[in-house]
Amino acid sequence: MTSDVPKPGQPVRGSKTGKPIMALFDLLGRSWALGILWQLSEGALTFRALQDRCEQLSPSVLNRRLKELSASGLVCRGDEGYELTAMGQDLFSLLQPFGGWSEQWAEALGAPDGGD
Amino acid sequence: MTSDVPKPGQPVRGSKTGKPIMALFDLLGRSWALGILWQLSEGALTFRALQDRCEQLSPSVLNRRLKELSASGLVCRGDEGYELTAMGQDLFSLLQPFGGWSEQWAEALGAPDGGD
DNA sequence: ATTATCGCTACCTAATTAGTAGCAACTCTC
């Protein structure tokens, strides 16, 4: 294992080609990675605040995800705690539409609304 | 087992609230889920063809993902094999921009281009 | 009948995630 942070241009978990899109999918396809970006989109959060927002996500996993996301240039530490980098915000702007979509999806599946 | 397919409105892996967005992130945040949607966006593929596109992904994992994605209404079986449902295509349209973004990201990280 | 492909299950090992405890550093109060 060269590195366990998926980087474009390198083989990643499940992908030997290193195609950027596959590296990105690997990075985002890890538990809570998308959730963390989602939570940070509203502003900086301390480690423990982030843990609370992510339903008491264990510190070991949170720390791993934060290291990966930092190494990938999506998250960094500021005065207020962890926050999205410019690139992270840019990625979030692509992610944002998923919020509304997921609600349509919920209705289509006939699932009760979980609230916000 | 109630169900290990994350459905909006129900608690999912790591999320007890069942918020649609969290259920969606759980579903998509499993290995190869995003990759499978990506591959199917170009048209229907048989089980084994899909396996090839996903770099010989093991049948056990592929089958698990396909069941989850089917149960979530994103994928179904047609004459030609597995394909995206209308809802799956709709989701893909949100996913598509990630392709271009990942290439910018690759450059920003100074990674060599993985081709394609 | 034989061979080949296809979709998939069974089984096992490796890796990842989840959960809990607690420490070192820092701040605040007194």
Place this chain on the structure above:
DNA sequence: GAGAGTTGCTACTAATTAGGTAGCGATAAT
């Protein structure tokens, strides 16, 4: 400046998921 509280994090273990391989039953062509 001792004690209490908070923060960021590491260490360790248990549970869950992913990955890999073998191969079966079904269908189709030879």
